[in-house]
Amino acid sequence: MARLRLKDLRDLTVMVVHPPDADGKALMDQLKRIGCRAELMWPPAKALPSGTDVVFAGVFFETHEALSAMMKKSEKPGATVICVVNYENPAMIELVLDLNAFAVLSKPVRTFGMLTNLVVARQNWMQAEEFHDRLAKMEKKISGQKKIAKAKSILMEMHKISEREAYGIIRAQAMGKRISVEEMAVAIINANELLSSRYDDV
Structure with a gap:
């Protein structure tokens, strides 16, 4: 089974789909420290840029429909989704599940935990893709x-x-x-x- 190495993070193309506020800046700053190729996008586009590996997605009720549509129209296999939420309730959890998130970050965004969430989410995504390929075969x-x-x-x-x-x-x-x-x-x-x-x- 494939295992993600920390040095592989530098090869990842990451889209931060989040408003350019303090949390958006904190996400970008930490991703650059980690060594990822990161780009900020807001509002959600019609589809993710080709070759996107990971998406840090700010989840808001007013933009969720556009965000969900963007993810569904993107190329296959889909990107690893890490949701960024500002509060926790059943409705927000439903939005996170709709995006097939592999991890969740809470606001205000802190540098502690981002690397762990990124590594665990990407590893689980790789395993899911491997299982999908085996099932298809x-x-x-x-x-x-x-x-x-x-x-x-x-x-x-x-x-x-x-x-x-x-x-x-x-x-x-x-x-x-x-x-x-x-x-x-x-x-x-x-x-x-x-x-x-x-x-x-x-």
């Missing part, structure tokens, strides 16, 4: 296995052969055409559906 593998099973079933019924023989045919055809077994299975399924529809029309 697993789902793709299961989908391929289902297609192969269906193609084998078609060949077994059509030629009255065993499952092993059916798989052998699919594999041999795939090697001959220089495509994957899954792609060959899809071709067999599509051909069978085409033939079935033609017979149904007769």
Whole structure:
């Protein structure tokens, strides 16, 4: 599992989506001390600049809709979101959850805790992305296995052969055409559906 190193923080591109007030300045000053490439943005734009790794997002009721829209329109995978809030209540917590935040900072912004929040949030984001990639690969593998099973079933019924023989045919055809077994299975399924529809029309 990938682990964030402190020296990797200097490679991060950070957007501080916050008014240019004392808290916004404190965020920028500390990020520059840490060594991040940081930029202040206010109000929220239509989308984050390409390549943004981390967002420190000031959460306000009056601008939340624009902030949420900006995050949803940004490129995938999304940035690591750290929310900056000025008070805590159920409504504010809902806004933080809507942004899929990995950490929260309270106001007034203090330098103590920013580095820890940044490291923990980014590490958790990296793990979430890794799990997402593994899940996507697993789902793709299961989908391929289902297609192969269906193609084998078609060949077994059509030629009255065993499952092993059916798989052998699919594999041999795939090697001959220089495509994957899954792609060959899809071709067999599509051909069978085409033939079935033609017979149904007769």
